[in-house]
Amino acid sequence: MFEKVLIANRGEIALRIHRACREMGIHTVAVHSTADADAMHVRLADESVCIGPPPAKDSYLNIPAILSAAAITGADAIHPGIGFMAEKAQFAEMVEEHGFVFIGPTPAHIRAMGDKVIAKKTVADAGLPVVPGSDGPVGTVEQALEVAHDIGYPVLIKAAAGSGGKGMKGARNPQSLREAFGLARGEARAAFGADDVYIEKFLTRPRHIEVQVLADTHGNAVHFGERDCSVQRRHQKVVEEAPSPALNAEERDYIGTLASRTTQRIGYRGVGTMEFLFEDGQFYFIEMNTRLQVEHTISEMITGIDLVREQIRIATGAPLGFDQSDIRFSGHSVECRINAEHPETFVPSPGRIEGYHAPGGLGVRVDSALYDGYLVPPNYDSLIAKLIVHGATRNECLMRLRRALEEFVIGGIETTLPLHQRLIQEQDFINGSYDIHWLEGLLARIR
Numbered sequence: 315m316f317e318k319v320l321i322a323n324r325g326e327i328a329l330r331i332h333r334a335c336r337e338m339g340i341h342t343v344a345v346h347s348t349a350d351a352d353a354m355h356v357r358l359a360d361e362s363v364c365i366g367p368p369p370a371k372d373s374y375l376n377i378p379a380i381l382s383a384a385a386i387t388g389a390d391a392i393h394p395g396i397g398f399m400a401e402k403a404q405f406a407e408m409v410e411e412h413g414f415v416f417i418g419p420t421p422a423h424i425r426a427m428g429d430k431v432i433a434k435k436t437v438a439d440a441g442l443p444v445v446p447g448s449d450g451p452v453g454t455v456e457q458a459l460e461v462a463h464d465i466g467y468p469v470l471i472k473a474a475a476g477s478g479g480k481g482m483k484g485a486r487n488p489q490s491l492r493e494a495f496g497l498a499r500g501e502a503r504a505a506f507g508a509d510d511v512y513i514e515k516f517l518t519r520p521r522h523i524e525v526q527v528l529a530d531t532h533g534n535a536v537h538f539g540e541r542d543c544s545v546q547r548r549h550q551k552v553v554e555e556a557p558s559p560a561l562n563a564e565e566r567d568y569i570g571t572l573a574s575r576t577t578q579r580i581g582y583r584g585v586g587t588m589e590f591l592f593e594d595g596q597f598y599f600i601e602m603n604t605r606l607q608v609e610h611t612i613s614e615m616i617t618g619i620d621l622v623r624e625q626i627r628i629a630t631g632a633p634l635g636f637d638q639s640d641i642r643f644s645g646h647s648v649e650c651r652i653n654a655e656h657p658e659t660f661v662p663s664p665g666r667i668e669g670y671h672a673p674g675g676l677g678v679r680v681d682s683a684l685y686d687g688y689l690v691p692p693n694y695d696s697l698i699a700k701l702i703v704h705g706a707t708r709n710e711c712l713m714r715l716r717r718a719l720e721e722f723v724i725g726g727i728e729t730t731l732p733l734h735q736r737l738i739q740e741q742d743f744i745n746g747s748y749d750i751h752w753l754e755g756l757l758a759r760i761r
């Protein structure tokens with residue numbers, strides 16, 4: 315087992331990883347920018363190293379600074395968390411070249427899955443159904459028009475290197491495709507440094523269903539069931555639940571088994587997520603995330619398995635300690651992502667926390683690095699807390715969620731708490747009848 319792990323991240327996820335390490339008897343090293351000197355992950359870690367000024371490019375994305383911190387503290391392994399370095403193949407490579415263990419997949423898998431065109435081809439070859447679209451990158455408007463003609467409008471132009479819901483443009487007809495194509499390439503280049511784009515059929519009312527997978531380095535792979543992440547704004551997840559209210563037992567078993575089998579077939583290692591759109595009883599693969607996901611928590615709640623702990627164990631080369639039949643699913647879980655943003659305009663709202671009270675009680679979990687008096691810096695992602703609840707049934711879970719949201723106090727800044735309080739009382743949400751466009755529709759109605 316590792317003696318010391320460096321956590322190359324910040325905020326709630328750094329804390330989440332610290333907690334898993336602590337329970338495994340592993341010492342932790344926090345790294346931080348000058349803006350995060352007083353952050354909770356720094357306070358709780360055994361050691362901490364300042365790796366640069368506030369802008370992420372100079373600190374949390376500063377590879378030499380992170381590797382130096384690992385060297386001077388004598389860390390055995392580096393956990394990249396979520397975002398920042400988590401899906402940078404070059405970072406994973408350099409970590410290993412410098413003699414540390416990268417707690418994550420191989421650089422080759424990160425690279426292959428980071429290019430969504432290659433990812434789709436890889437999983438399609440392994441037998442997964444994918445969203446109809448171009449076979450590879452599309453380089454010219456003429457080619458784009460041809461693909462769209464074949465698959466039918468509306469279509470979506472997507473950046474091969476896209477992530478975080480960015481780099482997507484829809485087109486309803488040839489005219490709008492002509493206009494959107496150049497724009498999409500320009501935006502992809504600006505955001506991701508690469509202008510490769512591909513075309514997909516735009517599904518008009520799908521649900522986003524993803525499967526949590528885990529594989530060891532001995533050829534074993536399992537799944538932890540699905541998560542329904544259809545409540546989205548601007549292609550970004552807002553609320554997630556597990557299991558999905560839209561799947562029956564047969565569909566659940568089908569997609570879980572298919573995802574873990576594919577994970578095994580491609581020789582993957584560590585935790586990962588296979589994302590699908592689900593419409594009219596059909597699943598279509600969209601991408602694989604080669605890292606822990608923000609919403610891994612709800613899979614933990616319904617299985618009782620600590621995914622970060624398993625991730626760390628597997629990185630040591632240990633085999634999975636259980637097989638699929640040992641994973642028991644129990645009850646229902648929902649997560650609300652609470653952002654430091656105005657609940658109606660979504661304008662970021664960094665600043666000092668004045669008054670903080672986290673909800674508690676049976677089946678309530680809050681993953682957050684907030685505390686009273688903490689200054690939320692303006693430099694990073696606006697996610698400040700995840701409220702996760704578990705109940706024996708979906709109904710119990712929703713009642714508990716409502717109660718916990720009422721108790722939650724985050725003073726001093728604007729947060730999206732009121733949005734969550736509102737949306738979970740919507741009849742469509744209560745009925746579980748929503749698709750990926752539902753929240754946008756609701757926001758347009760209540761504005």
Ligand code: ADP
Nearest residue numbers: 476477478479480514515516517522549600750
């Ligand atoms: P990212 O990596 O940026 O998160 P994804 O490919 O995972 O991008 O897609 C994010 C979200 O965008 C999906 O959950 C879904 O809401 C929407 N989306 C992606 N592809 C399609 C599609 N072909 N049709 C309709 N919506 C889509």
